[in-house]
Amino acid sequence: MKPKSIEIGSVITPNNVFLAPLAGYTDFAFRNICISYGAGLTFTEMVSANGLLYGSKATKDLLYTTDAEKIKAVQLFGSDPDIMREAVLSEPLAPFDVIDVNMGCPVPKIYSNGAGSALLEDLPRAEKILSAMAKTGRNITVKIRLGTVRGKSVAVQFAEMAEGAGVKLIAVHGRYRPDYYSGEADVKEIAAVKNAVHIPVIANGGIFCAEDADKMMRETGADGVMVARGALGRPFVFSEILGRDYEYDLVKTVKRHIALLKTRFDDKFIAVNFRKVIPNYLKGVKCGKELKLAFVKVNSTAEIESLLDRLEK
Ligand SMILES: Cc1cc2nc3c(=O)[nH]c(=O)nc-3n(C[C@H](O)[C@H](O)[C@H](O)COP(=O)(O)O)c2cc1C
Structure with missing residues (x-):
C-alpha cells in the first residue's frame, strides 16, 4: 500500500x-x-x-x-x-x-x-x-x-x-x-x-x-x-x-525484546510473561517439540537466552 x-x-x-x-x-x-x-x-x-x-x-x-x-x-x-x-x-x-x-x-x-x-x-x-x-x-x-x-x-x-x-x-x-x-x-x-x-x-x-x-x-x-x-x-x-527493505533475526529480536523489558521489570515477571509471548515468535520455526515446550516453562530470562542459543545451533 x-x-x-x-x-x-x-x-x-x-x-x-x-x-x-x-x-x-x-x-x-x-x-x-x-x-x-x-x-x-x-x-x-x-x-x-x-x-x-x-x-x-x-x-x-x-x-x-x-x-x-x-x-x-x-x-x-x-x-x-x-x-x-x-x-x-x-x-x-x-x-x-x-x-x-x-x-x-x-x-x-x-x-x-x-x-x-x-x-x-x-x-x-x-x-x-x-x-x-x-x-x-x-x-x-x-x-x-x-x-x-x-x-x-x-x-x-x-x-x-x-x-x-x-x-x-x-x-x-x-x-x-x-x-x-x-x-x-x-x-x-x-x-x-x-x-x-x-x-x-x-x-x-x-x-x-x-x-x-x-x-x-x-x-x-x-x-x-x-x-x-x-x-x-x-x-x-x-x-x-x-514495502521497505528490512533485516530480521529471530534470536536477536527476542533478546532485544527481553533486554528492553529488563530496563523496567524484574526477571521472573518477564520470564513468566514470555511463556505466552514466545510461541508467537516460534510459529513456523522447526526446532522440535521438546525445545518449544521448554520455552513455555521458563522461570528466568537466562533460561530463555540459553534456549535461544540452542535454537541458533
Ligand atoms: C489477545 C488480544 C488482546 C487484545 N487487546 C485489545 C485491547 O487492549 N484494546 C483493543 O482495542 N483491542 C484489543 N484487541 C483487539 C485487537 O486490537 C484487534 O482489533 C483484533 O485483534 C482484530 O485485528 P486482527 O484480526 O488484525 O487481530 C485484542 C485482541 C487480542 C487477540
Whole structure:
C-alpha cells in the first residue's frame, strides 16, 4: 500500500500502518520493536480509567513509554463520562499525544461493566464520554467494532456521532462482538464508515501480510490500517506492508525484546510473561517439540537466552 501521513488533531503520524492495542502483548518493548520496523503509531495496552485514578503499580507499568514512541498514544476503557474526563486530565496521561477509547472489547468482564463493546449499545452514553473527553482539547480517538449483534452494524451511526463529539480518528474492527477474532472482517461496513465521516478512518481485522493490507485499503477506501495479531512474533510485518527493505533475526529480536523489558521489570515477571509471548515468535520455526515446550516453562530470562542459543545451533 502507498504510505501516507495521518492527521490526528494536532499530531501527524509518519505513515498509516498502525499497531493495534493488544492487552498482554503490546508492552513498551514490543512497541519499540514494531516502531523500528516502521509502525506509524502504536498504542498502550488498554488501561482502566478507574485504575488510572487509583494509581496502581500495574497501571503505571501499562502507561510506561520511551522516547522511541515519538507520538505517544494510550488506550483507555471505562463507562463513566466524568471519570473518563478526569482520566484525560490526570497527570499520568499528560505525556500522551493521543488518547484512544476502547469501545469494542467483547470480553464479558469489560462488557458487563458497561465499557468496551457495551458502549456500541448505548450511543447516548458513548457520546457523553467522547464529548466530555474531547472538550478537554486533547486528541481523542476511538476504536470500535461493528456492533454487538451479528449483521446489525451500528458502525456508521456510531462514527457520525463520534465525529460530532469531537473525535479526531476512528479505528473500525470489522467484526461483531460474538465473532471475537474469527471470520473475515466486513469490508463493506468499514467502507460505509469511511464514506460517512470526514475524520480519518483506520481499518482493522485480519491483516497478516502486505497483500491483506492492500486488499483492505482497496476494498474499504480507508485512510490506513491497524495490524493486531499479524504483528505478534512478526514485528517486521510493518516493513513488509510499507514495502521497505528490512533485516530480521529471530534470536536477536527476542533478546532485544527481553533486554528492553529488563530496563523496567524484574526477571521472573518477564520470564513468566514470555511463556505466552514466545510461541508467537516460534510459529513456523522447526526446532522440535521438546525445545518449544521448554520455552513455555521458563522461570528466568537466562533460561530463555540459553534456549535461544540452542535454537541458533
Ligand atoms: C489477545 C488480544 C488482546 C487484545 N487487546 C485489545 C485491547 O487492549 N484494546 C483493543 O482495542 N483491542 C484489543 N484487541 C483487539 C485487537 O486490537 C484487534 O482489533 C483484533 O485483534 C482484530 O485485528 P486482527 O484480526 O488484525 O487481530 C485484542 C485482541 C487480542 C487477540
